[in-house]
Amino acid sequence: MPITSRLSGLRDLDPSERRSVVTRAAELDEASLDALDPEHGLGVEAADHLIENVIGIIGIPVGVATNFTIDGVDRLVPMATEEPSVVAAASNAARMTRQHGGFRTSSTGSxxxxxxxxxxxxxxxxxxxxxxxxxxxxxxxxxxxxxxxxxxxxxxxxxxxxxxxxxxxxxxxxxxxxxxxxxxxxxxxxxxxxxxxxxxxxxxxxxxxxxxxSNKADQRLVRARAVFDAELLGGPDVVRDIVHASAFAEADPYRAATHNKGIMNGVTAVVLATGNDTRAVESGAHSHAARGGGYTALSHYEVGADGHLVGTLELPLAVGLVGGATRAHPAAQAAVRLLGVASSGELAATIAAVGLAQNLAALRALAAEGIQRGHMTLHARTIAASAGALGDEITRVAERIVADRRIRLEHAQDVLAELRGAR
Structure with missing residues (x-):
């Protein structure tokens, strides 16, 4: 049976349960993703062989983006990021492409x-x-x-x-x-x-x-294209406004910088999860955005003949599956196993698709409801945890501070104290 990236209810599970579900969905051995658990991942001794003067390790959350169909293959995509909403947004945008065939990619080689x-x-x-x-x-x-x-x-x-x-x-x-x-x-x-x-x-x-x-890898370009369903986006008015937002980024470098940052939220998360060089990829992408002498958007959006939104993205992607941290870091090895790619070209295609999905999700939020609503709802969970909430307290505190429109640490602490006092 082909692997499916359409996993419902994943958000309702705890991390260990999610890892088990994802492991089974990817048809991997039970222990294949154990390295993503800090207890089994990169230790200080191993880290001491990767860089100089090691004194410890910093943890970055690794999430799994779902719903991705890339060149006809469903993929569960590992994303390493500390920013709330990135994984959820990419997954949601990918869902909007599924009935139109998902993402299609092409490249110029390696x-x-x-x-x-x-x-x-x-x-x-x-x-x-x-x-x-x-x-x-x-x-x-x-x-x-x-x-x-x-x-x-x-x-x-x-x-x-x-x-x-x-x-x-x-x-x-x-x-x-x-x-x-x-x-x-x-x-x-x-x-x-x-x-x-x-x-x-x-x-x-x-x-x-x-x-x-040179990190200006303009002989190693990857292109991604997708059709995003107009109804799922919110209708023709949202489609129209996303195109306006895209045109703004194409014409204005101040907007393009933030527009491209949205792309790189997705790109960098997959690059980091798979042990590749985030700085090389980022410098290559931004140099490509300035290839015409001015800085512009890496992606473009148009209305297709059937009224759906057509998104395209082109950027250089110098990534690999052999050598470096990809082979030395156990969590990177686990991420590559989860992704199931067999070549650097397939990895680059996946990264480009995630970049396009992430960008579309940000544009839709901006055009339809404002970026803060969805982002801050997820950020509220981080604030709740920072206030000391545990387990189901995190959800309850987050919901309350969002409803109060006071997503601040001190208010979360007050709400938590109120909840605990009522028990």
Whole structure:
């Protein structure tokens, strides 16, 4: 039986019960997600091997987004975030796509770019052509640095050379394009760049300086598209206003910054849960938003011929399933098992779909009811817990402070004291 991401009643269970339900729904062994329990996850000793000067571990909640159908496959999506409403909003937005086939994605492949900078070249344009004449030699030398990658079907694919005018003169910059397959790719391309730098400097007649990957991964783009049901969104007026909100973000960088932050709420949560590099993905996304010289929205919304809302998103996603924390962190391994992806391309497709869903949920809240209503309802539970509420007290205190429109810690403490005094 195919896995279904449509799980009802999940919110009414406690965390251990939810984990059991999700484990069964994903057709995993009973212990497959145990690493998501702090008692069985990353310990201080293991953390000491991941970074320097370890003194402890900070916990981030991991939730499961439901209702996602991506390229015809249902997926339960792990999301690591401390922000209330993110997981619920993504799940709700995904539900609105199911009767229209869910999310469809496409990509440009898994090409990463390494840059080798050359300074002090006497004839920069001549140097550029000399490097291009040696393209085959340089690509072969790059492949020799990572025969395992080449054996997996990856490796160096192209050499692009630019001359760049800067305040310190004209630099020659070689871009090595590398297919990194299922890796994020930083180690592979950096190793190749280091090895190539002396020969490139020799051919260019200058001095090599920086040799490192670029996080502007514009050769590793992922696109997601979905049709969101007009009736479930709230009707044609809400659809119209979401399109207006989208146009606002496309035209205005002040709005675009917050619009794209909504996308990254979803994107970063999945990237973090799977042990990938959140900073690399975020810098790549924001650089893509500014690719035309001004900062704009990464997503777009239109009204389809049938009146439903069509949402699209394009962004670079340098993520992988091999190496780094994805292989070293037990919780990241558990998250990947839950997600059930078999390649970095499937992981990137999932992340893009979640980003689009998260963005749509925020736009719908803004256009239909204002962002605070849903967000603060969930935030109220955090406030209730901070006030000392336990178990069902959290729900009762949260409901009361929302009804009173006083979602503040001191009021939650007063309500809690009142509840306990009445018992």
């Amino acid at each position: 090409i990463m770019i390494a840059q080798i900078q050359v300074v002090d070249a006497v004839d920069p344009e001549g140097a550029r052509l000399r490097l291009l004449e040696a393209r085959d030699e340089l690509l072969a030398f790059a492949d020799a640095q990572d025969p395992v990658l080449a054996g997996l079907g990856g490796g160096a694919r192209d050499l692009v050379v630019r001359t760049l005018s800067t305040r310190t003169g004209v630099h020659v910059v070689a871009h090595l394009h590398v297919d990194v397959r299922d890796a994020m790719g930083a180690n592979a391309v950096n190793t190749m760049a280091e090895a190539l730098a002396p020969r490139i400097a020799e051919l260019a007649g200058g001095r090599s300086l920086l040799r490192i990957l």
